Amino acid sequence: MNKNNNNKYTINKxxxxxxxxxxxxxxxxxxxxEQKELSKFTEQLINKLHxxxxxxxxxxxxxxxxxVGSTARNTNLNNDYDIDIFVRFEKHTNKELLEExxxxxxxxVINKLGGKCWVExxxxxxLSAKVxxxxxxxxxxxxxxxxxxxxxxxxxxxxxxxxxxxxxxxNHKLVMDIKILKKFLKGIGVYGSDLKTKGFSxxxxxxxxxxxxxxxNLLNATQxxxxxxxxxxxxxxxxxNLNNDYxxxxxxxxxxxxxDPTDINRNVAAALSNExxxxxxxxxxxxxxxxxxxxxxxNFSVKEKEKLNNREKGKIxxxxxxxxxxxxxxxxxxxxxxxxxxxNKLIKEHDFEYLEYSNYADENYCYLSWEFLVYAxxxxxxxxxxxxxxxxxxxxxxxxxxxxCFVKDCTxxxxxxxxxxxxxxxxxxxxxxxxxxKIVHTKQVKIKNCKIITNNNNQ
Amino acid sequence: MNKNNNNKYTINKxxxxxxxxxxxxxxxxxxxxEQKELSKFTEQLINKLHxxxxxxxxxxxxxxxxxVGSTARNTNLNNDYDIDIFVRFEKHTNKELLEExxxxxxxxVINKLGGKCWVExxxxxxLSAKVxxxxxxxxxxxxxxxxxxxxxxxxxxxxxxxxxxxxxxxNHKLVMDIKILKKFLKGIGVYGSDLKTKGFSxxxxxxxxxxxxxxxNLLNATQxxxxxxxxxxxxxxxxxNLNNDYxxxxxxxxxxxxxDPTDINRNVAAALSNExxxxxxxxxxxxxxxxxxxxxxxNFSVKEKEKLNNREKGKIxxxxxxxxxxxxxxxxxxxxxxxxxxxNKLIKEHDFEYLEYSNYADENYCYLSWEFLVYAxxxxxxxxxxxxxxxxxxxxxxxxxxxxCFVKDCTxxxxxxxxxxxxxxxxxxxxxxxxxxKIVHTKQVKIKNCKIITNNNNQ
Numbered sequence: 066m067n068k069n070n071n072n073k074y075t076i077n078k079x080x081x082x083x084x085x086x087x088x089x090x091x092x093x094x095x096x097x098x099e100q101k102e103l104s105k106f107t108e109q110l111i112n113k114l115h116x117x118x119x120x121x122x123x124x125x126x127x128x129x130x131x132x133v134g135s136t137a138r139n140t141n142l143n144n145d146y147d148i149d150i151f152v153r154f155e156k157h158t159n160k161e162l163l164e165e166x167x168x169x170x171x172x173x174v175i176n177k178l179g180g181k182c183w184v185e186x187x188x189x190x191x192l193s194a195k196v197x198x199x200x201x202x203x204x205x206x207x208x209x210x211x212x213x214x215x216x217x218x219x220x221x222x223x224x225x226x227x228x229x230x231x232x233x234x235x236n237h238k239l240v241m242d243i244k245i246l247k248k249f250l251k252g253i254g255v256y257g258s259d260l261k262t263k264g265f266s267x268x269x270x271x272x273x274x275x276x277x278x279x280x281x282n283l284l285n286a287t288q289x290x291x292x293x294x295x296x297x298x299x300x301x302x303x304x305x306n307l308n309n310d311y312x313x314x315x316x317x318x319x320x321x322x323x324x325d326p327t328d329i330n331r332n333v334a335a336a337l338s339n340e341x342x343x344x345x346x347x348x349x350x351x352x353x354x355x356x357x358x359x360x361x362x363x364n365f366s367v368k369e370k371e372k373l374n375n376r377e378k379g380k381i382x383x384x385x386x387x388x389x390x391x392x393x394x395x396x397x398x399x400x401x402x403x404x405x406x407x408x409n410k411l412i413k414e415h416d417f418e419y420l421e422y423s424n425y426a427d428e429n430y431c432y433l434s435w436e437f438l439v440y441a442x443x444x445x446x447x448x449x450x451x452x453x454x455x456x457x458x459x460x461x462x463x464x465x466x467x468x469x470c471f472v473k474d475c476t477x478x479x480x481x482x483x484x485x486x487x488x489x490x491x492x493x494x495x496x497x498x499x500x501x502x503k504i505v506h507t508k509q510v511k512i513k514n515c516k517i518i519t520n521n522n523n524q
Numbered sequence: 525m526n527k528n529n530n531n532k533y534t535i536n537k538x539x540x541x542x543x544x545x546x547x548x549x550x551x552x553x554x555x556x557x558e559q560k561e562l563s564k565f566t567e568q569l570i571n572k573l574h575x576x577x578x579x580x581x582x583x584x585x586x587x588x589x590x591x592v593g594s595t596a597r598n599t600n601l602n603n604d605y606d607i608d609i610f611v612r613f614e615k616h617t618n619k620e621l622l623e624e625x626x627x628x629x630x631x632x633v634i635n636k637l638g639g640k641c642w643v644e645x646x647x648x649x650x651l652s653a654k655v656x657x658x659x660x661x662x663x664x665x666x667x668x669x670x671x672x673x674x675x676x677x678x679x680x681x682x683x684x685x686x687x688x689x690x691x692x693x694x695n696h697k698l699v700m701d702i703k704i705l706k707k708f709l710k711g712i713g714v715y716g717s718d719l720k721t722k723g724f725s726x727x728x729x730x731x732x733x734x735x736x737x738x739x740x741n742l743l744n745a746t747q748x749x750x751x752x753x754x755x756x757x758x759x760x761x762x763x764x765n766l767n768n769d770y771x772x773x774x775x776x777x778x779x780x781x782x783x784d785p786t787d788i789n790r791n792v793a794a795a796l797s798n799e800x801x802x803x804x805x806x807x808x809x810x811x812x813x814x815x816x817x818x819x820x821x822x823n824f825s826v827k828e829k830e831k832l833n834n835r836e837k838g839k840i841x842x843x844x845x846x847x848x849x850x851x852x853x854x855x856x857x858x859x860x861x862x863x864x865x866x867x868n869k870l871i872k873e874h875d876f877e878y879l880e881y882s883n884y885a886d887e888n889y890c891y892l893s894w895e896f897l898v899y900a901x902x903x904x905x906x907x908x909x910x911x912x913x914x915x916x917x918x919x920x921x922x923x924x925x926x927x928x929c930f931v932k933d934c935t936x937x938x939x940x941x942x943x944x945x946x947x948x949x950x951x952x953x954x955x956x957x958x959x960x961x962k963i964v965h966t967k968q969v970k971i972k973n974c975k976i977i978t979n980n981n982n983q
Contacts, residue, residue, distance in 0.1 A: 343935075421906070438901055447880070
C-alpha cells in the first residue's frame with residue numbers, strides 16, 4: 066500500500082514537473098518573426114561591415130567578421146536584442162590600428178543604418194551602438210586557433226561560440242534547456258557573472274547543460290554537489306591533447322570549477338560566490354520537490370526577499386556615500402564590500418552586534434546598511450590583560466596603564482570606559498572622519514561626509 | 525650613575541620591606557599573658573579529660589589526648605582562641621563506642637568548667653564547646669603511626685601537628701613568618717580552604733613557609749610559579765621510604781600541588797582555585813614592588829572591591845533564593861555555583877551577555893547576582909540550520925519547521941521570533957518555574973518563587 070502510494074506520489078510529481086516545464090518552454094519560444102528579423106538585420110550589418118572593409122583594402126589584416134553571444138546561438142531569452150559582432154584580425158596586427166579601424170568603419174556603418182554609437186572601454190576600446198531595438202557591440206580581436214595563447218581577453222569569445230554551436234546545433238532540446246536554466250537562475254537571482262551578482266554567466270549555463278545533457282539532469286546532479294565541485298567536459302582531453310591522468314589546475318577557494326574548453330587554465334565559474342552556489346542547490350531542491358512556475362518569474366527573488374523582510378526588525382542604519390559617477394559596477398561593488406567589511410570589523414571591536422548587512426549602488430550614491438541586534442551598551446567594559454604567571458613586564462605595563470585592575474580567572478583585567486556606548490556615536494565618528502585610520506580607503510567610494518539614516522528603533 | 529641609582533632604589537625598597545614587615549611582626553606578637561593563659565587552660569582541660577577517662581577505665585582503649593591546630597603550634601593569629609583537642613583510640617576500637625565515649629565524658633568535663641557544649645557533625649560526630657572566650661572542639665580519632673592508612677578523615681590531623689611542630693619548634697622566625705603569611709592571605713581575601721573561600725588553609729601556610737624557609741622567600745618564589753606548580757617537601761622521601769625517582773600522583777586540574785607529608789596521595793592545596801592562586805602571585809608582585817602595610821589589613825580585599833566597584837555599571841539583577849537553614853556553607857556554596865552556572869548557560873543561549881556574576885549566602889537566603897551588558901534585544905533572531913550540501917533530510921526538516929528560510933553563506937537559515945526580548949522576562953520565567961527543565965536542581969537552594977531585584981538601569 067505504502068509503496069503504491071509513494072509511486073503514485075512520484076508519478077504525480079513527475080507529471081507536475083513536466084507540465085511546469087512545458088509552460089516555461091512555451092513562454093520561452095521566440096516569436097519566429099522576431100527571430101527572423103534579428104537574423105536578417107545581423108546579416109545586413111555584417112555584409113555592410115565586410116563591404117566597407119573590403120573597399121578600404123583591409124581584408125587582410127581583417128580575416129573575418131563573426132556573430133557571437135547568445136543571439137548567435139539562439140540561446141537568448143525573450144526581449145534580448147543584444148547583437149555581438151567580432152571583427153577578427155591577423156595576429157601580427159598593430160593593436161592601435163586594429164582598434165582604430167574597427168571604431169572608424171563601424172561608426173560609418175551604424176550611421177548609414179540610422180543608429181547612434183559611442184566608444185566603450187573594457188581591456189581595450191570597442192564600439193557600442195543602438196539601431197532601433199537592437200543593442201550592438203562591434204569588438205575587434207585577434208583570430209586564434211584552438212590551443213593558441215590569447216593576446217587580448219576577448220580573443221576567446223569566438224572560440225566559445227564555435228564550441229557551443231558545435232555542441233547544440235540541431236539539438237532543439239539542449240537549446241531550450243539552456244534557456245530554461247537561464248530563466249530559472251534569473252528567477253532565483255543568481256544569473257550574471259558581474260561582481261555585483263556573483264552568479265552564473267550565459268556561457269556557464271550552456272556548458273552545464275551540455276555536460277549534464279539537460280535541465281532536469283543538472284538540477285538532480287546539484288543535489289550531490291559539494292563546495293569545490295569540479296566539472297571537466299569530456300572532449301577537453303581531445304581538444305587539448307591531454308592524457309587521461311592530466312592534472313588540472315586547482316582553484317582552492319571557488320565553489321564550482323568548470324574548465325573552459327577554450328582555455329583549460331580558466332574557471333568559467335570564477336565569479337560564482339559560495340552563497341549563490343548554495344542558492345542554486347537549495348532552489349533546485351525546492352523545485353524538484355514541489356515543481357512550481359513561480360521560480361521562473363523574473364521577480365521571484367525580489368518577492369522572496371519581500372516575504373522574508375516582512376518581519377520584526379532590529380535597529381537599521383544606512384550610510385549613504387558619494388560615489389564617482391561613470392564608474393562601472395564591477396569596480397564600485399568590490400569597493401563597497403571592502404569598505405563595509407572594514408566597518409564590520411570596527412563594529413565588532415566595539416562590542417556591537419549586527420544581524421546582517423547589505424549594500425547596493427545607484428548612479429549617484431552607494432548605500433551600506435546594517436540591521437543591529439546590539440546597538441547600546443553600558444559605559445563599563447572589561448579589558449583583559451596578560452596571564453598572571455607570564456612575563457612580569459607585560460603585567461607591569463598593564464597595571465601602570467589602567468587604574469582599576471583585578472585578577473579574573475588567570476589573567477589581570479581592568480575596568481575601563483567604553484569609547485562608544487551607542488552605535489550612532491560610532492557612525493557619527495565614521496562620517497566625520499575621526500575613525501578614518503581604522504577603515505579601508507577606496508578610490509571611487511568616499512565615506513567622508515556621508516549621510517546617515519536610521520529607523521530609530523527603540524527596544 | 526644609573527647603576528648607583530638602581531642600587532639606591534633597591535636598598536630603599538629593601539629598607540621599606542623590612543620596616544613594613546617589622547610593623548606586621550610587632551602587631552602579630554601575642555601578648556605573653558594571653559598565650560600563657562591559653563596554655564594553662566588547655567593543660568587543665570586535657571588533665572580533666574585524662575582523669576575522667578582513667579576513672580572510668582577507658583585507658584585503653586584511649587591511648588592519649590593531644591592538642592592540635594594552630595594554637596598548639598603557636599601559629600594562630602591574634603584573637604584566635606580555637607582549641608582543638610583530639611582523643612586518640614586504639615585502632616580496633618568500635619566506631620560507635622569511640623564517638624559515644626568522647627561526647628559523653630567531654631560533655632561532663634565542659635560542664636564542670638562551666639561551659640556550654642553541643643554535638644557537631646563532620647564525617648563523624650564530635651563535641652564543640654565554648655568556655656569563656658575559648659572555642660573548643662573535642663574530636664575522637666584513631667591513633668596512626670607514620671605511613672599507616674587512615675581509618676577516619678581526621679586521623680591525619682595529629683600527624684600534621686607532629687610534622688609541623690618538629691619543623692618549627694625553636695625557630696621563632698618560621699613561626700612569625702607563618703603568621704605574617706596568614707595575615708597577608710587574609711588581607712587579600714584568600715585565607716581559608718572552605719568551599720566558599722577556595723583559598724589557603726593554615727596547614728598549607730605552614731608547609732609553604734617550611735618549604736621556602738620564610739615569607740619573603742615564598743613571595744619571591746611565587747613570581748616564577750605556573751599553573752600546576754608542584755611542591756615536594758624534602759623529607760617526604762625519608763618519611764615514606766621513597767626512591768628519588770618516585771612518581772608522585774598527578775593532580776591535573778589543580779593550580780598548586782603540595783604533597784601532604786602525612787599522606788603522599790593527598791594535595792594539601794586541593795581547595796585552592798586558579799583565581800586565588802593567581803591572586804596570591806599578583807599581590808605578592810605588588811607587595812614586593814611597593815611594600816605597604818595595607819595588604820595586611822583585615823579589610824584590604826573589601827576596600828579593594830569597593831574601590832573597583834566605584835564605577836559605571838550595567839544592569840544588575842539579583843536573585844534571592846530560599847536556602848535550607850542549618851546547612852553548612854561547604855554544601856550551600858557549591859550548590860549556588862552549580863545553579864548559577866546553569867543559569868549562565870541559559871543567559872548565553874538567549875543571546876544576552878553579562879559582564880560578571882557573583883554569589884553569596886547569609887543565614888536565610890542565597891543571593892545570585894549578574895551585571896549585564898546586553899539585556900534587551902529585538903524580537904528577530906536568525907536560526908542557523910544545516911549546510912546546504914549536507915544530508916537532505918536535515919534540510920527538509922528545517923524548512924518544514926521554519927517559515928522564513930533563506931540561504932546565508934553555505935547554510936540554510938531562518939528568521940524566527942526570539943523567546944525573550946528582555947532579560948527581565950527570562951528571569952521572570954526562571955522564578956515561576958517555566959524554565960525548570962533547563963537548569964540544575966539543587967537540594968538545599970531552591971529557585972522556585974525566588975525574589976528578583978534589579979537596579980533598573982536604562983541605557
